[in-house]
Amino acid sequence: MKIVNGWICKIGRNRVIPTFGDIEIKNGIIRNIIPKRFSPKAISQTRNAKGIYNAAGAVITIPQVNFHDHFYSRLAKGLNIKGSMDSFHNILHNLWWKLDRALTKQMIEALAEMSVIESIKTGTTYIFDHHASMNAIDKSLDIIADKITSNNLRGVLCFESTDRDGGKIADKSLAENVRFVEKDNNDDLRAMLGLHASFTLSDDTLETASQIVRDYNLGIHIHLCEDTTDRVLSKEITGKYPVQRLTQYDLLNEKSILAHGIYLTNRDCDIIDESGSSLAFSPDSNLNNSVGTPDFIGLPESIPMLMGTDGMHANPGRSLKNVFLLMRGKGISFEETFHRISKIYFDQIAFVKSYFKDYPALTKGDRADLVIWDYTPPTPLTSNNFFGHYIYGVLERNPKAVIQSGKFLLKNKSLVGINEDKVNTNIYEQGEILYRKFSRM
Incomplete structure (x- = not known):
């Protein structure tokens, strides 16, 4: 060709x-x-x-790379939400944590198909997905992996481990991560260890996670200080702030993605910098949740910065454009803003190549x-x-x-090779089932 x-x-x-x-x-x-x-x-x-x-x-x-996606959120359009949505904690309780308990394996198949189509249409063919389906855990990552690879995309997958639904669910979610790591995946799939956020993770779960990271040489994929809730509740429950806890259990390394990072102290940034971990920004989601936006210019340049979507959409390029506009809106000069955008562009290439060494540069032999x-x-x-x-x-x-x-x-x-009408029929069928189920929750 x-x-x-x-x-x-x-x-x-x-x-x-x-x-x-x-x-x-x-x-x-x-x-x-x-x-x-x-x-x-x-x-x-x-x-x-x-x-x-x-x-x-x-x-x-x-190709575009989405460094923080949530396929599981794709069917969450127009749901009948009961309860207040006036704070980030309430948004989690009344929407997202209900949603992930409602998902079935049939729904996961449909939402993965929807995500793949949306990603292809934006030129996003490399995806780091962070999945949650608390009543359909076992082999859920295989369903997503199959939709990714059968459509010739590449993915880095993990399951969101958390104690918010009890210790048994936490153990099952960790086990799903391990099972997927141990599975003989092909060249188009990689694995991380998925964690929700410090404030929903017990010390026991983090200790187990630490052992898994060591045993399998993994990076973690976690939400970090997306809202003040993470800092406040982590301190109240455990006596330590999120970055302190991740450091205590030796969970930060150069293969890790820390999503959001809005409420970080200077000391937090120093620790993240020393660890080699990367921050992934999803500004559309931050604005939608009214949690604020990261201090893009205040973060040390030596911390790698990546673009995600947090499941809001499938276009990390839109996220990058919005970071650009947010920086300009804060009065940051064109020169400095373009410098930061350029840095993100090349940080992303370096990070994705740590998972897929053959990520292209559009040169001969790639x-x-x-x-x-x-x-x-x-x-x-x-x-x-x-x-x-x-x-x-x-x-x-x-x-x-x-x-x-x-x-x-x-x-x-x-x-090419996708019957979109047929796929959309299945998506709607599962979406309608979810709509009815969610309305009863």
């Missing part, structure tokens, strides 16, 4: 290097990149032929994983102005094609 007439945004030494030209793909690998002179006239005269896809001057990038955006630059595209095009152009459009391992997942904005 050959992709012609695209702005190929290669990665090299923490720079994006746009090159206009063609990409030759064979057996899922980029066999060659052929630079050529940009010519609108030549582009318009190019005809599609068998094995040739005309990008028609569009921008081509590496996996042919790429996104062709419905964006043709109206001005020259260079290394110096890439992020201006990315923030104001690319992320304002949708992909017109998504290729993973040399295969089209999306072509001319249409899904």
Whole structure:
């Protein structure tokens, strides 16, 4: 297969290097990149032929990565919520913790299908998912894994371990993480140890988690200081703040994702920095829950920063754009804001490569994983102005094609190999069952 007439945004030494030209793909690998002179006239005269896809001057990038998703939230649209939603703690009690107890394995299959479709349509083909279904724990990660790999995506999965439903459920959730780690997964799947948040985790559970992390050389995926609740209740219940507890049980390492990190002290940041752990931001969710937003500019630059969605949607690029706007809204200069956005972009590449060493840079010999955006630059595209095009152009459009391992997942904005009408029928059937069940809770 050959992709012609695209702005190929290669990665090299923490720079994006746009090159206009063609990409030759064979057996899922980029066999060659052929630079050529940009010519609108030549582009318009190019005809599609068998094995040739005309990008028609569009921008081509590496795939998006969602570093903090919740597939399990996808069916939670329009539910009949009883009880107050006037605080983050009440939102958890009256929506999310009811939802995860209501889910069945059939619902998990449907919500995973929904998540996969949404992800493909945003060019997100690498997903770090944090799952919860407290009455359908055993082998639930296999259901999600099957939907990810059967649709040619790649995932890093975990189950949310917590004591909020009692010690037996906590033990089962930890066991599901271990079972998935020990399973002979393929090259498209990896595992982490999922933990909810400090304020719903007992010392016994964290001690067991610590042993699992050591035994299997895992990173943890946990919500950290998303709201003041995490700090206040952790201190009240255990006598220690969240970061202190994670440090006590030696749970912080360079493979770990700490989601949110809104209410961190300077000492917390120093500890996180020393551990090598990464922070994952989901600004849309933070705004929706009225918990505030991270101090993006106050966080040490040496802490890796990643983008997630917290299950609000499937587009980490939208999250990045919103981080940009939040920083600008706080009066941070264009220069500093673009610097931070660039840092996040390259932090993400470094982190995902710690799980998938073959994550591409769009260079010869790489996996042919790429996104062709419905964006043709109206001005020259260079290394110096890439992020201006990315923030104001690319992320304002949708992909017109998504290729993973040399295969089209999306072509001319249409899904390839997925009967969306059939899938949507199943999604609605399970969603309706959930709606009725949730209304009775």
